[in-house]
Amino acid sequence: MEHSRQVVHRTIVAVDIESYGDLRRTTPNRLAVRRGLDRALRRAFDEAGVPWFDCRHENTGDGTFVLVPAQIPKGPFVEVLPTALARELRQHNESHPPEERIRLRIALHAGEVAYDDQGATGPAINRAFRLLEAPQLKAALSASPGVVALITSDWFFDEIVRSSTVVDATTFRPVQVIVKETATIGWISRPDDPYPPAPGAGSPAADDLSPRPPVAAGRCTLPRDLPVFTGRAKELAILSAAVTTAADHGTLGTAIHVIDGVPGIGKTACAVHAAHQLAAYFPDGQIFLDLHGHRPEEAPATPADALASLLLLQGVPTLAIPADLDDRARLWREKLAGKKILLLLDDAVDDAQIRPLLPGGAGSLVLITSRHRLESLADAGRVPLQTLPPGEAAAMFDRHTSPAQHDPGAVAELMTSCGNLPLAISLTAGRLHRHPDWTVRRLADDLDQSRNRLKTLRADDRSVAAAFELSYRDLTPDQQRLFRRLGLHPGRHLDAVAAAALDGNDVETTQEQLEVLHRNHLLDEPSPGRYRLHDLTHAYSRSLTGPGTEEGAFERLLDHYLETVRGANHFVASPSPRPELGPQPPVPSRKFDTESEAVAWLTAERATLRACIIAAADDDRVRWAAELAVALHPFLEQHGHWHDAHRIHQAVLAAEQAAGDVAAEGATRTDLGRVQRLLGNYHDAAANLARARALYLELGNRLGEADVLNEAGRVQLDLSNFADATAYLSRARQLYEGLDNTLGLAATFAQLSRVQYRSCDLEASRKNAERSLGLYRLLGNERGEVTALLAVGCAQGMSGDYDYASGTFTEALTLSRKLGDRFAEARALNNLGRMHFDCGNYGSADTCYTRAQIIYSQLDYRAREAVTLTNLGRLHHAAGHYRLAFMYLTRAEDLFGDDQGWQAENLNNLGNLALEWPEAGDPAEFHGRALDLAQAVGVRLQVGRALEGLGRSALKAADEARGAEYLRRALALFEELAVPEVTAVRATLEQLAKRP
Known part of the structure; x- marks a missing residue:
């Protein structure tokens, strides 16, 4: 602090x-x-x-x-x-x-x-x-x-x-x-009960600008301000602040602001609204001039023609207008000398069209709207328009229609289908007007089910598609081809390297073309170097591609991502061997020099890769989908994206089964079993792993079989089936030894150590953990090293070597944070908390447990979160916070699910609490249930603790003979296990023996 x-x-x-x-x-x-x-x-x-x-x-x-x-x-x-x-x-x-x-x-x-x-x-x-x-x-x-x-x-x-x-x-x-x-x-x-969006709220209201001078009788050719205009509070605030502050201090020069954005974003409406609100500051006139930058029926206005129109508005006779462009511009500036005007230049093409029209003196304002980013106007302020926020989009629709009986949910869905694009919203509202018997729900369903949303979003001679078509028409053939192929990308974002793969072109050329699309507002750049198509722009791009017209583009994209993910996996090393579905790729187009670079790229592209895998699975490109899913899995598993992995593997598995790809199905079922274990679906995991093993046996793939057995052993451990876990892991060890696979042996030794730790064979657990640690260090596999360190620390701690164990867990914690492995970090924190608790350092234990619980909760790993909750319950019991301890322990009971070993430990903790705090319940009942569960699954330590609890419950009930019998049985088991609990039980029995 x-x-x-x-x-x-x-x-x-x-x-x-x-x-x-x-x-x-x-x-x-x-x-x-x-x-x-x-x-x-x-x-x-x-x-x-x-x-x-x-x-x-x-x-x-x-x-x-x-x-x-x-x-x-x-x-x-x-x-x-x-x-x-x-x-x-x-x-x-x-x-x-x-x-x-x-x-x-x-x-x-x-x-x-x-x-x-x-x-x-x-x-x-x-x-x-x-x-x-x-x-x-x-x-x-x-x-x-x-x-x-x-x-x-x-x-x-x-x-x-x-x-x-x-x-x-x-x-x-x-x-x-x-x-x-x-x-x-x-x-x-009110974050969880928000107020409805208030148009104009959230910024100084433009209609209340103060002070406002009286409007003089200058010429005004502005279009009418639309009564249905909605939102744009931030953009209007930028304009009003720039103008009013300068005007109030007498420092307003010729201010220039460019309002740009995608077709249909509402640039003209926003500019006209701003012009009406600011008109009072420009008493010598407010002039609107359409430059026809994107009109299908006419060419863009030339600067000379535009100046002729402006001079005519200033009262210059036609015969007095000079023929030369420079002379017209000079006369225009002379006419404006000493005047304060607002000039709105709508639908500009480029700065060459605009520069001759700019006033030369101080005190005027020029608003420019354009589909292009006019970056060469260095002295201009930019006011980029984005799609409307959902609340403003709904408010705009309501203003166009009669909102009294609108279903808010249907309106929200409708706005999503419209991409929150103002043009699409106004066209959709027009459809509702033309069909007064329709409900908003009917309209939303109609648009959602339409195969061509762009065709549906039209009214009379206006349509969203037509707005995009005019921008597309301005592109060169190569730029048009890239734009079409970008529509084949199923993700939300892409970079220049992926775009180059789609287009079959080099990165440098593709980057230049992306910049052109960006300047023309056919692409957004939400973060440096990453581009995206607006939903409706994406739909327009897809509408330009017919069957077979872009042959091979999507396959090139999939190859690019597969090569790059496999390249990144050199840094995201798995702690266990993983059979590959396909040959190692050539040198990828993107190289990574460090682990942080690889992880940063995988993190940025995670949603895109998921979209590509699912699209490939749906589009009969099963092997691409399977190979990419298998390549991506280690990153998803290690960084807690388990729900993502589950969705991906389920989609790919369905496609593999339909295609009859047995080898791919084995790999996918193995990874699906892994993630189901992490999500606590142990029985589903066991079923998928059993099927995967059968497939690998059929194929004669011993490495695949060993991989499955190693994972199946972990599932059986989580189910507290220690005998089955040992059998699976022993067979995996034999296979890895036969294959001379050191990484597999290291992973198996670590898992065997965990099984032996849980069944209290502490010496064997320690030996196998140290074997695993030695092999991982020999291989330089730091992720595996964390796993082995955790196993070593658990064996040390169970044996009472708290100082050694704390040092081991601290080493594991440092290494897991270096690797960004949050799951391993949480495990290290939880185990370190146990060491602090056993040493009586309750404050440090609380800190470790709480941090571990938060990580597990964020990962949605319910079973491991339950472990930290039961540990917090023990901690607060020891500290005398009985009600809080009961809350943690009962919450843990709900989360443990099928893990009977951990349920037994939690029940023992509840029984111990009830011995001191009767409000928790009957201690003998808790310990009795714990004994049944622990004996059923072979968790000997919890058997001993249940026997001890039953003994102390009997002593509390004044049944000394029965209590002593339970304690003697517990002592014999604790002595056999060589655990620290021996001391307290032996002391109690000695006290009983001294009584008369």
Whole structure:
């Protein structure tokens, strides 16, 4: 935690619990509420990427106050934290009685914070708490069915919310906050029950610009401002701020702003709306001139013709207009000398068309709309238009229609089908007008089921397709070919290398062509070097390709991705051998020099690769789909993208079965079994692995069979079937030895060690773990080394060598973080927490367990999350927090599922808690169930602990003879296992023996 005495600009988060002091809440209720809030905050901060333990946080009794380190970005506090916190609170509320449920008010501010010997201080902190106390915020939460109401300061809203591409600023509501000495503006939102978008909200209203001078009687040729105009608050704010600030200070030169965007984005409507709002600052005239940049029926206006039109508007007779372009431009500038005009040049082609039309003096404004990015106008401000946010798109549709009976869900689906493109929305609204008996649901279904959305999105002589066609027509044949082939890409994004593969061209040439498409707004560039087609642009591109017209393009793309993923896999090394479906590729077109580069590329392309695999599987390119899925699996497994892997393998498996590709089916079933184990679907995993083994036996593929057996052993271990696990792993070891496969042997030794650890054969567990560690280090396989270190540490810890075990787990933790392996990191944290607990370091244990639980929760690894929950239960039991311990243990019981070994341990923990805290239940009943489960699956340590618990339960019930018998049986087992529990049981029996 940071404790600097310097003044630092920090994000400030203040949180208050609604009705915390309600008399219906007892002290235990309030303690449960505070614990629930603490847990929810930790998990929400982690999801937002803000390290909880790096922040300074104070419990205020009925809430929490957090100061965030200065270097942490502020965006996640509005983009992620409120919704994550709302979700966590809903989960808490579902499992707690009304007296322990939580609803929160949150205040966000940022400012200078100083420190003295008493702690943090500064006006910014006072401002945050005054916002939190605002009556309007309390009313907003009271009136909402949600669990969170948020208020931001005016500064936070201006600097963070308005510029966010995630949060819709129009769902915030401004309020005047007057609390004690503070009078300020706050902005309220309800993250889990949002206000409807308010057109023009979220920015200074353009119609309220102040001061506004009277409009003089200059000529105005602007088109009418559309009454249905919606949104664009941020863009209008940019324009109004640029004009009004300069005008108020008398510094307005000839300001030029280019409004650009894809066809149909609403450039003209936005420019006209802005022009009407700003007209008051230009009393000498507001002139609209259509330059016809994209008109199918006429060529673009020449600069000479455009100047002739402008001069005529200024009263110059036709015969007095010079013939020469330069003379016309000079006369135009003379006519504007000393005047303040607003010139709107609509649908410009390029800067050559525009430059002669620009006024020469100060005090004027030029708004330009264009489908092209006019980058050579260096002195122009750019106002790029994106598609409307979903809320603004729905509001625009409502303004075009009669919203009284609209189904909001159907409207949302309809806007998605329209790509949130204003032209498509207006055309769709027109269809509803032409069919007054239709519902929005009927219209949404009709558009969704249409084979050609572009054909459906038309009215009279207007259509989305026609808008795109005019831009496509301007391209060269090579650029047109690339644009068509880009439509074959099934993903959302691609880079120049992938585009070159699609087009069968070199990267340098393709990059130049992509830049042309980008300048013409046929492509977006959401991040440097990564391009995407808008949904409707993508549909238009696909409409240009007929059957067989782009032969081989998609196959080239798949080859490119397969080669590149396999190249990346040299850095994403699997800790066990994996049979390949196809030959090793040639040198890929993209090379990686470091692991971080490989992982960064795989992370960026994950969604794209998934889309390509599924598209290939659906398009009878089964072997491509299978090879790419097998190549991608190690990355998906190691980085926690298990649901992605599950969807991919299921889609590919169906295609393989239809095609009868037995070899591919074996590989896919093996990987599907792996991910099903990770997701806790043990029986499905076992079935798929059994089928995969049968296929490999049929093919005579011994490496494939060994790989399956190794994974099947892990599944049986998770099911606590130790004998079956040992048998599978022993057979895998034999196969790997026969193949002289060192990596396979290392993996098998590690898994055998885990089985022996769970069945308390500690000496064998330690030996096999050390064998595994030696082999992995010999191979230089760091991921395998982490697995082996965890196995070594478990054996050391079970034997009571806590210091050695802690050092081993710390080494594993450091290495897992270096590799970015979050699953291994969580395992290391959990095991390190156990060592701290066994040594009595409860604070350190809590930190380790909580961090591990958050990672497992994010990975959706329910069984391993349950392990950390049962450990947290033991910890809080030892610390005397009985109710909290019971909450953790009962939650773990729900998550363990079919894992009877862990269920037995959790039941023993519940029984031990019940011995000291009767509210938990009957201890003998818990230990009895634990004994049955542990004996059934052979978890001898838990058998011993169940016997000990039954013995202590009997002693508590004054049945000393029965209690002593249970304890003697437990002692014999503990001595055989050589575990630390021997000491406490032996001491109890000695005390009993001394009694008369």
